[in-house]
Amino acid sequence: MSEQELQQIEANVRFALDQLGPLSDVEFGLNEESVEWVEGFIERQRCRPDFDLEQASGLVGVLGSFLGACIASATGGRWHKLDQDRGWGVLLPDGSTVFPVTKVRKQFRDGLEGGETITSLYQVAVEFVATGKLQAARKGSTDQ
Template sequence: MDEQELRWIEENVSLAIEQLGPLSDVDFGLNRESVEWVEGFIERQRSRPDFDPERIDGLVGVLGSFLGASVAAATGGRWHRHDDEWGVLLPEGSTAFPFVKVRKQFRDGAESGESIESFYRIAVDFIATGKMREARENTGPGAT
């Protein structure tokens, strides 16, 4: 089952690049600029009069696959099933859950703090690099 699901994720990533790349104004691929563009795409979809948050499973699958692949490409992470949810296992051991984040942004919007760009930035620039752990160690109990 895992191999089939991983193929589904890879197919979704290809679909996102093929379909969204021509619509964007960036060099669309597994990169920060494309994640930023996709965040705007989600917000544009949310603002449509016919937007139905109950009918977004397909978009969540495609965009979550794209977001996770972008995080994996930037960090050297890999897809990993944790409990019953697919996520990206980062090199330092944490798991990022892109499908959950995409669904939250569709449901609540970036204005509520549910930003896939912020998710990407934190995963890539802070968690995967160990800066988040360093910050915790330097501000936790016993820090001077």
């Protein structure tokens, strides 16, 4: 685990809070309401005629770090790096890992109309995965 990479994630989160908070119309912080606002921000950016996903890798990193911090804050999870290919994710209390940077990149690429929503990842991670409800539901469906 690279301490430098983890420090960059933390710097990205601070940057998102400092820069996006004043632009938003919500109580901006590490919460679901802010995730919903960022989802709309992503949609507004990707619809701009000059938007280029290849040029937006820094923005993807900042917003993915922010999303991950929101999930970690709500679940008691923590950042960890699985391997070089999958990169950094948030390890949830049930042992599952979510990849917020990947999800942000997918929403930028495919948008809400393509089924990509960072709010959905947040809600599923917080309400189902981290609580063990998803695993229990899977187990229940295989017992029948």
